[in-house]
Amino acid sequence: MKHIFGPVNSRRLGLSLGIDLLPPKICNFNCIYCEIGPTTEFTCDRKEYVPTREIIAEIDRFLADPEALRRLDVCTITASGEPTLHTGIGAIIRHLKDRTTKPVAVLTNGSLFHDPTVRRDLLAADIVIPSLDAALEASYRKINRPANCAPLALVIEGLIRFRKEFAGQYWLEILLAKGINDRPEDLTALRETVARIQPTKVQLNTVARPPLESFALPLSQPELTAAASHFTVPVEILVDFTTREREKFQPADASAILAMLRRRPCTAADVAEALNLETAPATAALEQLVTHGQLIKTVHHHKEYYQPKKA
């Protein structure tokens, strides 16, 4: 399937069916920490980039298996880019709500919430997770490198408006990169802006996987903990979660591994976590794919990452 992936074990959402609305990489940002690669279509135009009926047909094929559906915790709308640029997002959310009782989550950069059509499209979701990495214009431009259509004041206004209209869970993700958007004045501005947005909670993150730019550096755990203390709403630091019982490796999982790595480079532990596998067989499967020339290994911050070998 081209547009759906998983189910994968998501740190924050549980066992999640991913629905990817865009091919890489259509976005109105070009974040320095992006795991997907450089933005190839840098645009603010909302369009039906992929036929909505094609995505819905794939969803229906997955939902036809009652056992697969039963195991799911959530359906997550995402994209290899910014999913709210796809004009079919509202129809896809509503279709999922009609066809399943599972909650629907949306991962978005939140920059188009000033558009009433986008806000209306997202109202049927259960969990909306937008980003806001900076509340000072200069830091916002440094970390997110947005298109001109997304000035920071408009982005913040959209995030506040949506909070007033949306009754579901509203989790605001903030990713901090060392020396870019973590200075005291950045944290003060973020605290004040988050207090205006009033999300259900803040999810604090830092650079983890190989970023687009080598100067996108992570904060340490103590630095993240110190940053968390600035906020007046509940804050969750996104950390590894390893509590689920692992399943034995199945040979068929090689295709799931390749599908996952096509979206972003991962460590063996990431793959084990996402696919609910033991680490040792996940590593063995990855090494086998390296030997067969399907994957390459790179080292970033002392960790080994696997990614598909480019054709």
Ligand code: SF4
């Ligand atoms: S908004 Fe997301 S997809 Fe777009 S550049 Fe930033 S991290 Fe990458």
